[in-house]
Amino acid sequence: MAQYSVEARGLYGTQAKLSVYEPLVKANQSSEGAVYVMNGQDGTFNAIWAGWYVYPDLAGDFRARLHVAWEDPNNPDCYDLFCAGFLQVSSKIAPGVRLLPVSTYNGPQYQMTILLYKDPKTKNWWLVFGNGMQPVGYWPDSLFSSLSGEASRLVWGGSIKTSPWLPSPPMGSGHFPSEGFGKAAYIYDIKIVDDHNTLRIPNSRFFYTSCQRECVL
Template structure:
């Protein structure tokens, strides 16, 4: 496993601390970018709703994925985000940024770029060599980037939703039963309370709670975006209550009750999804994982605009030891006019955005960017299995 990072900021960069994550086999490349912002956020009001009935009247089944998922096409203005009082009656917005792919944003002072991040040299196609990890000879491959930068298993059974709709992974009764267990804390689509993030230094957590991180980070400036390429692996978890993930974080506020985060990457979480497939996910919170925020589209938060990417759907193909390697490239950036935080995949496909009003501190900017891995370990279950 290898890792590589560099940071762009108008303050003198501090060294990145790279920590190997043996259980994730994590490979990532990261850039922090700077742009402009003027939004002041407020806390979100969540609506739990009836997960099983939420889309009963408006959904049209698109496909049944080979992994068992059912993907529904739902009118974009009826997705969970628009249950929020600030969004009711509205429709998804369009990014105000200009064209461009990838990431270039650097400011030498107070002035910041006024459009969507672009590459120094615009390239539609990037050729990439991926080497095997481990012994047994050598193999590499060269790929052409596509717009989305990832493939999902359900694409084998369907293409994309019609214009004006988005693909939504259907919540099942089994999903809700798993969430009602003691291990999940009865918080469907949310992280356990108090999981937190690593603050102050990039290190392995010293607590015994079973929740651990290994990250590289950048702090001490004002950040308006982050980009990462994450190698996708079938991470092994020993019990349904455990998870393993690779992601990027944008963070603001103290590491107390007012912590704001935006997160995106891939995760293996049997508790949430019912299997061990690596899945594309997003997360957010504005109160340190207490009462606000959720994974994917499980609450009124993230607004999806993409008609092909299904939040929480399995990624396929994925990397294998001594075999071919596959990664996903993510860019999160703050729209300088609207103030929203946009999520972009690959060479330019916009997935959607987190409205700026969801946040207090992140409504203006991020104070820290992190890149790395996170696991939840159920020590009690492991002891019972022995």
Template sequence: MAKDVLRASSISMYGKKRPRSIPNLNSINSPDTPNVLKGHQHAVAAAQDNKCYGTKASFNLWQPTIARSNDFSLSQFWVSAGSYSGNDLNTIEAGWQVYPAMYGDSNTRLFIYWTRDAYKSTGCYNLCSGFVQTNNQIAIGGTLSPDSTYGGTQYDFDIMAWKDPQSGNWWLQVGGNDVGYWPSTIFTSLQNSASSFEWGGEVFSPDAGQTSTQMGSGHFPNEGFAKASHIKNMLVVDSSNTLRSPSGVNLLATDSKCYNVQCGTSGNWGTYIYFGGPGKNPNCP
């Protein structure tokens, strides 16, 4: 099967698959998350930081097991402004996901997403209305490989989204390559700046709390390097257009007995998290 090969921080394209729009599935783990988003479980780090203009992080690549074809598992960042309660939540999202119902297989794929009205009626996955791709060498929605192995070789790649101070557009960079942009005009709250950031994992299943769909590597964060999935060098773009570590990072886990998250800092990894879990186990639910 053709794959978009990822090694270290480089990506090559072998082919594209026509994306489909699946609305209202992604969510941010927020106290005012509406009931229509039930079924989503998160294990994320979150930071509130007004007047910031993007984020960059290095994502550990895995191929989690999906229990049912309409379940999904992902690792991503959220750049957001606005709120659920005001129905003006704007998000820019990017990362990797395994989603058989959308792609027709269980490959790990690069994805992007956006919304400007709290997932109500606007926004969608990948190359749908809104995102303007300028680089045809990287397949949005394409398969990523090789995947990391438990106790073995680990593979990471960088994703960045930032607001161009000249045009106001939000640009996407993958593996050090500019891919395209979200025009500022498709947003409301994000026309100015972002106010919150999240990094971590999400699982969706109609059987949330009962599903054995894995998050990350399928192992809990306390297992550490090469066993639990990580996101490292988590950075935000400040008002001087400079990358810096986020401040006041909080950890959010929908159900820590199913999926959990831990945070740390180091010289080589900056601010990082380990996250994930197996889903259904003797302690979940």
């Protein structure tokens, strides 16, 4: 997994732009790029995240699709609408929709905008998507314990899943950032939602990095 993260008080969401790729995976594998909102530890851990994935076991194909997910102690890794919880409000876009066009290595680059934020009135966690900032749906506050208030950690990055008998699939383009724009996947224009429901650029001194070799999404 390659991640950038920030840990602080008063975190109520995040917005970022992610390049969208369609990495080659096999059955029993997945590859994703997403933004994450987290709080709690062990038996109290809660998380929500949204972005794109290639996940044939869920989607039934090998295409890049919009996805949402969440986790609590009773429901690990609930994806899209397969678990009761995420409530879709948009009539135009839904979790699981195919994303087109997608970026290609050393070719055109395409991106998506994701905003996750806690509504200060309802306390629900909302997903907003795309350049038009389309509200897609929300996770009710009642789903969570440690995320019923603020988040303690925000994460931007990618992850993969694979069976132990298969080699790891690529993440993003599968290439390192040293190759430059157009060849490595990216996440940029990162902002956090503060306790005044305002988007701010996070202070770089709070960033943590978790990578193997080079950070590449």
